[in-house]
Amino acid sequence: MSESSLIPLGGLEFIVTYRGATQERRDNLRGVLRHLNRTYTDYTLYLIEADKAPTFHWSEIGDEKIRHVFVYDDGPFPKAKLCNLAVKMCSTETICFHDADMIANPYHFPLCVNAVRHGTASDALCPFLRVLNVNGELREQFIANGDYDLLKPYLGEAVPESMEVLYENTPGAIVLFKRAAYIRIGGYDPRFIGWGGEDDDLLTRAQRLGLRWHSVPNPDAALFHLHHDSTSRLEAVASAQRNRDTAAETRAISDEELAARTAELVKYFA
Template sequence: MPTPPEPPRPSADRLAERLTAYAVLAHDPAVPAIAADYWAKSEDHYRTVDAALAAFVSGTARAAYEKVLADPVHAAHQHTLRAALTALLAEHPAPGRQLAEAVAEADRHIWIDYHLGADYTAQAPPLPPQVPETAAATGAPGARPRPGAPDVQVVIPFRDRAGGTRTRNLLACLRALADQEGGPGHRVTVVETDSEPRTREALAGVVDQYVFARKDGLFNKAWAVNVGVVRATRDAAPGDGYVCVLDADILVDRHFVARNTARLRDGGHGTHLPFRWSLSLDAPSTLRAIGLRNDEGAADVPPSVLRGLLLREPPGGCVWLRADVFHAVGGFDERYEGWGGEDDDVVARLGAAAPLRRYEDALLHLDHPRPEMTREDGEPFNAHIELGSWTGEHGYGVPERFTGTTAGEAAPTGS
């Protein structure tokens, strides 16, 4: 039997790029901070490649490597290291082959990766330093025509007690959703769950439906989603329509709605996540992406101008599904409060109820302050909940669950 050919080895420049990424991944404090569980599964692989790289570099490459370690967010240092490594690898092909094997092995196991676009600059165009009092001040479009019943209900759970970057991100998300071409009609519902309706005025004229569901204490994304989906689909016939559960920090391209609706309509599945990797942008990339997509009218944002951390197959952020499948599983598990777990749970239950798929779209996650990811004792917020045990048989999406009062709702735009 003939020996199968070896897989092609990466070019010196591509290998240098990956080695530079591993230097950043091993030393940038933002990496463990973005997802502690993903870091735990990946750290040993970062350390292995980084140790091999440290043993290999010399001369100009050694000096560049040490600058990256001292300042792992400085893009110019990374470009210098990549160039120096490309030259050094060309001079020393034998250790280069060993490094390529180490990178290939690590790439199979890591859950956080790194992206640095060739045209990235930290000097992003400035945005207004404060969130405007009304959405109209951002140039956000107003009411859109609504011919007939929409095929898609986009539901966005939300809370921003600081009145800053999260609200900025939500407005950018809504503007991108208003700028959609082709395909079916869609309707956007924002559910704000807080002790008071902080963003009601800022969203006037931008969303089709604003729902305020009163709840103090920890943010309950699961309940907020359920409130929004139940409200958005209450007048639909059983089995009709599609739902997109979207985080407020996701910036979508112009064909987002049409592309994903067609997938659900034609794919024979019940749920899909349209991305394999989610790119969490740094602050300059976030401003550049918002500027290109919202202010300059770009249909999408080229990855060449972005920098950020890539999360492998996260369970949430953007989930598309048939409305009947959502209701068949009783929606999200409303016992989850604080950060973490609710997306893993609902995706597992949705996948058990009907086929679930992933696609390879880019998913851009805008920068914002990281929430607390554990309780004061260091334990995960929702470690006590049994995954997949929710049925919704006792009701879900009840706006008065935490207060016993009626949730407030703004009139839909265009009505």
């Protein structure tokens, strides 16, 4: 897009947590950043990287909208902790958690931003329902320039033969939040370390505490996931039983226990 045709996001603050454990993941991040830069304007992106050493350097892109924060961490990826850290850095009323390998429809996304910012129906909003996996040459072409027009032909009811449905529905990937609502429920629980469970826990807590969390059930509002090392992802899923068990606890505990846990989590943001 030309500078005049970029879509303004009204100062939206993105939160992207990241670990460049493989070349595919490093490439995916660059594709996401290129897409956001060529599609939108008037936003700030907090890129929170946790690793033994950085695999992203701001000088690669030189985008003044990006705030790169590196946190040394040689353990399992601490997504929940990093998200909460970024929320404390944010200063606006609307935030967006955005995975480093996901692409939203640029038609629906700004509508969802405005719905959360100005509307009264949703405290949290996923600008999609299902997630389609992008692989092979199409993925490489998109990463090279971030042009959504490459992906647009694959929207619709039918799933293209060249793609698979990664998720029929998920509470994670890309989520817009009223910042005050996120803090009121305590944010992500930092007990979740490694892959899985943290989004389910947050959704359950949000619903039990009365937050209005919605998705956009429109085939054209699908997300595109940039494929990466599925072998390691499957291994991570298999090893995440502890996180899944912890998320299940949030559904089972009493209202009093939930209130006490939330009160402890909220203290981080004080």
